[in-house]
Amino acid sequence: MASEIIINVCMGTGGIAAGGDLVMGAFIKELDAAGIGNAVVKEKCRLHKVGCRGFCARDVLVDITVDSHVSTYQYIQPDMVQRLVREHIVGARPVQEWLVGEDYHIFHDNQTKRILADLGRIDPESIDEYLAVDGYKAAEKALTTMKPEEVVRTVKDSGLRGRGGGGFPTGLKWSFCAAVNADQRYIICNADEGDPGAFMDRSVVEGNPHAVIEGMIIGAFAIGASVGYVYIRAEYPLAVDRLRLALRHAEARGFLGENLFGTDFNLKIKVKLGAGAFVCGEETALIASIEGERGMPRAKPPFPANKGLWDKPTIINNVETFANIPQIINKGPEWYASVGSEKSKGTKVIALTGKIRNTGLIEIPMGMPLKDIIYKIGGGIEGDRLFKAVQTGGPSGGCIPQQHIDLPVDYEGLASVGSMMGSGGMVVLDETDCMVNISKFFLEFTQAESCGKCVPCRIGTKRLLEILTRITEGKGREGDIELLQMLAEDVRDSSLCGLGMSAPNPIISTIRYFRHEYEAHIKHKKCPAKVCNKLLTFFIRADMCVGCGMCARACSVNAISGEKKQPHRIDNSLCIQCGSCFDACKFSAVLKE
Amino acid sequence: MTNSVAEIADNEALFVIGSNTTENHPIIALRMKEAVKKGAKLIVADPRRIPLVKFATLWLRQRPGTDSVLLNAITNAILIEGLEDKEFIAARTEGYADFVQSLESFTPEYGEEITGVPAQDIRQAARIYGSAKNAGIYYAMGITQHVMGTYNVHAVGNLALVTGNVGKRAAGVNPLRGQNNVQGACDMGGLPNVYPGYQKVDDLGVKEKFEKAWGKTLSGRIGLGATEMTGAMLSGQLKGMYIFGENPALSDPNTTHSLKAFANLEFLVVQDIFMTETAQLADVVLPGVSFAEKEGTFTSSERRVQRVRKAVNPPGLAKADLFIIDQIAKRIDGLGDLNATPLPEEIFAEVAALWSSIAGISYGRLEKESLRWPCPTKDHQGTEYLFKESFTRPGGKALFTPVPFVSSKELPDKEYPFVLTTGRELFHYHTGTMTRRSAGLNAVAPEAFVEVNPMDAEAMGLADGQKLTVSSRRGSISLKARVSGIVPPHVVFIPFHYREAAANLLTSDAMDPVCKIMEAKVCAVKLEIT
Amino acid sequence: MINLTINDKAVEVVEGTTVLEAAQQLKIDIPTLCHDPRLKPFGACRLCIVEIGGMAKPVTSCTTPAASGMVVKTNSQKLYRLRRTTVELLLSDHPNDCMTCIGTGDCRLQELAYFYGIRKNRFEGAMRDHNRVDANPFITREQNKCVMCGLCVRVCEEVQGVGAIGYAERGFEAKVIPPFGQDLNCEFCGQCVSVCPTGALSARLWSGKPRMEGVKFTDTTCGYCGCGCNLTLRSHGNQVIRVDSAADNHNRGWLCVKGRFGFDFIGSADRLKTPLIRKEKGGKFESATWDEALDYVAKRMNEIKGKHGPDALAGLCSARCTNEENYLFQKLFRAVIGTNNIDHCARY
Secondary structure, eight states: OOSOEEEEEEOSHHHHHTTHHHHHHHHHHHHHHTTOOTTTSTTTEEEEEEOOOSOGGGOSOEEEEETTEEEEEOSOOHHHHHHIIIIIIISOOOOGGGBOOHHHHHHHHTSOOSSSTTTTTSOTTOHHHHHHTTTTHHHHHHHHHOOHHHHHHHHHHHTOBOTTTTOOBHHHHHHHHHHSOOSOOEEEEEEOOOSTTOOHHHHHHHHOHHHHHHHHHHHHHHHTOSEEEEEEETTOHHHHHHHHHHHHHHHHTTSSBSSGGGSSOOBEEEEEEEOSOGGGGSHHHHHHHHTTSOOOOOOSSSOTTTSOGGGSOEEEEEHHHHHHHHHHHHHOHHHHHTSBOSSSBSEEEEEEEESBSSOEEEEEETTEEHHIIIIIISOSBGGGOOEEEEEESGGGSEEEEGGGTTOEESHHHHHHTTOOOTTSEEEEEETTOOHHHHHHHHHHHHHHHOOSOSHIIIIIHHHHHHHHHHHHTTOOOTTHHHHHHHHHHHHHHHOSSHHHHHTTHHHHHHHHHHHHHHHHHHHSOOOTTSOOGGGOOEEEOTTTOOOOOHHHHHOTTOOEEOOTTSOOEEOTTTOOOOOHHHHHOSSSOEEEO | OOSOTGGGGGOSEEEEESOOHHHHSHHHHHHHHHHHHTTOEEEEEOSSOOGGGGGOSEEEOOOTTOHHHHHHHHHHHHHHTTOSOHHHHHHHEEOHHHHHHHHTTOOHHHHHHHHOOOHHHHHHHHHHHHHSSSEEEEEOHHHHSSTTHHHHHHHHHHHHHHTTOSSSTTOEEEEOOSSTTHHHHHHTTOSSSEETTTEETTOHHHHHHHHHHHTSOOOOSOOOOHHHHHHHHHHTSOOEEEEESOOHHHHSSSHHHHHHHHHTOSEEEEEESSOOTTGGGOSEEEEOOOGGGOOEEEEOTTOEEEEEOOOSOOSTTOOOHHHHHHHHHHHHHTOSOTTOOOOHHHHHHHHHHHOGGGTTOOHHHHTTOOEESOOOSTTOOOOSSSOSSOOSSTTSOEEOOOOOOOOOSSOOOSSSOEEEEEEOOTTOOTTSTTGGGSHHHHHHSOSOEEEEOHHHHHHTTOOTTOEEEEEOSSOEEEEEEEEOTTSOTTEEEEESOOGGGOGGGTSOOOBOTTTOOBOOSOEEEEEEEO | OEEEEETTEEEEEOTTOBHHHHHHHTTOOOOOSSOOTTSOOOOOSOOSEEEETTOSSOEETTTSBOOTTOEEEOOOHHHHHHHHHHHHHHHHTSOOOGGGOTTTTSOHHHHHHHHTTOOSOTTOOOOOOOOOOOOOSSEEEOGGGOOOOOHHHHIIIIISSOOOOEEESOGGGOEEEOGGGOOSSOOOOOHHHHHOSSTTEEEGGGTTSOOSTTOEEEEEEOSSSTTOOEEEEEEETTEEEEEEOOTTSTTTTOOOHHHHHTTTTTTOTTSOOSOEEOOSTTOOOEEOOHHHHHHHHHHHHHHHHHHHOGGGEEEEOOTTSOHHHHHHHHHIIIIIIOOOOEEOSTTO
């Protein structure tokens, strides 16, 4: 038998949702049954829960490493475990048909993994495993061999920019904060990831919480903060648990608390749970929330670096930003800046979703062309449909059409076409997506998440949404596009915080690149993508209809009639275009035009 | 107040004792809250958990009637900790050595024994108050309405003097005046021993000055104080009274007793805007006017003289009070032109000529500004705080007055086991003559109540809202119980606004021997469920 | 000191001054809706936006600290357009019932609508429906007229220290309410009413009374406790209909429930309207003329004085009446009757 066997089971939120913990349980049972359970030959066979490695679409992913030879299995379910144990572990014969294919390797090989490098390799609940990959070495180095201003300079030199959305140079921000005269400073990690479809920060906290903590320790030392907060969504229970565990472990090892690494530097980090308000990702609203107030943004300036939490100088960086710090300290700013584009250094973690084959969490070097992300890492559009656009930056961002497919993905590149990096969400849209409807979707989100404090955001986004809604319902009026543009600009230019300032972006950018779709809705009362039901006519193809009656049962206005086992018909004078029949039909007999 | 209201916000420490400021002086309380927001430390000393406690750094819950001991013990602790202001004491005070000696027995531990406040809290209060750069003391009737009220006030003064907190900004000794023009009524000589401007009636020179000014021979004998008048009415010494804008039949202690006294009068005139409990006893009732129907001035707690202006005409035949008083004076005297109406402006000028502290104030100036006296000259901007340079005693130094322990006159016993303390609530004012005629106020505070501690309530099987009869040796009233931790065990509280359950039927007419104030804050009562 | 330029005019201000305050120092008018100098800046209404050299977007002048060398513009086509849109948005969610609104003539939104000449609204759409039955005995809340300026919430928290109201809901449906809709902690001081820029908050007592037309304003001093708050009485005909207090006086415009809402006693039907004389002990009061009453008082007091001496008479003057009245009253006793038996209830 092999001298060392390591089994890694993906146990991020995605992995668990796919059954990761059941798979884990099955392994324990089967290994015991095979007589090689943990308890028996611990040093030989290690069963590991690891964080997300990004390819969530293939979960549950399991690595079986036998004497340094790694085999990765995909779509593993508990009932498959017995065979894996018997054949691969006991019998030393990998189960070929369950192994990942070439696309898995293409997905990974085109990435540059720094932040995500240890995700999927180490057990996030074990501080020893983090220490084994040089964990807390950077903190020790910074605190014991560097001056705070040297740390700030190193971060400045690396070119690291805030990964939360704005892209403000991190070292510069730190230097502002450090320059303010104050008896108390705070450092805050923003883990209140709220963009729909974004899970970068969650995965990092779940998969490598110590890296974030170490980044915070270094940051706190650099600016002179003795108290830190991690503001994290309560809806991320696994991340919260792993973070809390990691903090306890770090405290127990003396990496947090008093006299860190034998110096006179003290740091306490507290966890503050957010209640799921999107606006609390905005730094001043986040501060208000920690202070116990309603999460309402405050006007800037003064910026938090000058006057933040409890009016003290405060640094807020997001999870990914902090996770970059230890590597910058360990390997130096030159190493860090060796990857990336001219003004955007390092890598960026991106949540790749939408109409794409390989959805998941990826990490790319800054400046990677958009088409490489979509076609290499992402494997192209699902169902080989036509690519239409990529929405980046979540509800605050914009869309990038086909003509910019060669665009380098970095802060400047995205801004140049009217979008933004945001926290790194990337939604791929294809020919079946209606751009007016996409705008409406994001406006629905931002309007509902507006805190209601400032007028342009509270009422302006509502009015934008109303105009979009009427356009998608075929009630668009002449001049609505101009009205949308004008109001969108005013909301953008006069709102209090980033939420309101960026909420109109999806509208502005879709009108910019897809004006014809708006015009089709307004002038011709047509939805080219066939998404806006109110603009469609539904009918049933008699040659495809088997007369099952599902459509008639789904219809809430009794517009569908027909004998059993006979083709059905839709009475368009009664139809309200809700689309239920289309969804209900299993034979693709319901068509919309 | 030695200092002004706006300065409160700049206090580094505040000591509020015997004042339910948020309910009785709501706007002054805003400044206290502002100070706390700005980082000031607030000490509240009150047997009741008054709303201000929520903002306090330290709450001292002394037993009712033990304020002077608490104050002495805090002062003692300040000396133990060496927090006294030696320079100030040496330069600006007298009688310190005797005072220190008198304090000897008032250790924090003794303080705890008498007041029930833990010795360590007494020490902490001493540290907070004593180590602040500037600290103000704020008090009201909770300090004064006791048989030892004068001693209490001395104890307050001593504490401020020991720490040098008098004669400087954002500090001082600050009695908060319960009514809009208590300050003015005193300033104007509405007291038996002084003419306007606190000039003593038994000082020959002063008497001559006023005789000259008024063209009349004056009495040099100190008159009867309000609380003494009751006795004089009963004994037959007083035959006639003229009561103007007061309602002693409800506000006087031991009401039964004072009603008897009023009945004994030969002649009683009452001038008011409503048929008050007192007016009902009168022989003549004269309809005066409300503040909205007249011209004049009020002087607030902070010595601020301000204009009152007429907005509407009085109802019916009601006449300006100034007119009525003037007419009575002329008709008694048989002199003067009955057709002439006195002008407030001229009367103010007459007082200003007799009292140097307001000599610089005139209606002309008050049109544009309000002024805090002393304001001795026309170009003087008024005075923010008193005693900056010297005190008003001969020699200009402040005097320490030793304060012995005096206990309340009537303490609880087997028969009357509860201490009754009285006061006001936010929604009503004094005897309720005005506020109980305000629909909204009466809606939120429609009826009398007695606050009873939950422990006591449980012991006697009393439920919240149940009717109780509260009796003292002098009378008894019936009202609803409000079971509440606001009062400590064995203490009950009743607001005195309600005629149908008049708290003053219960209170004792024991009074302070010096200033003749009644002991409204402590008497013994029993409770019975009805 | 900090030197900056606003609309090409140089101004010197102390450290900590906001751009708005600096502009006010130059008498430059900037529209505001959520600003009150007595409260912390909030930056919600977005009307006080200005352009500052070097800043990418307009910023609110109420929240931006003045800095040396700043070049500020308070007026431009762009700013005008943004402010106008903001007002238009507010109006698109505001009942257009100024004719019957209690706030008319006293409403900042109304003034802004007039200033920007907004007659037709480009943004007509859904409107909030937040009005509800409100049991507050003093305060009427018309939630649909709320512009979410936050002044009421801030005054209740920052000044009154109570925090009786707060925000609820998000987005378009965001609103200000007491917790659970119940006025649990309200002290009814009406500070919120006094700062409300629209007709959203008013006093029950004001309802149905004249608004501006024919209303007289009289500055005076409160007749309740010793705080000495300045009041402005609004009266119409012979009736006091409203009590206000100006923000620039020593009580900074703040009042308590009694001072602000306890004025209806003035017009009470119970007021004494005629002199009354009771000729015999135990008899009934009878109305009298002033001459009868005054002569009768003089006669009886003179009789007592003649028979028993001046010290058989005593007077109680009043801590609730004016200085002049108290002075004259004590003078009556001292100079005319000849006794010092004069006191008042300072001790009660």
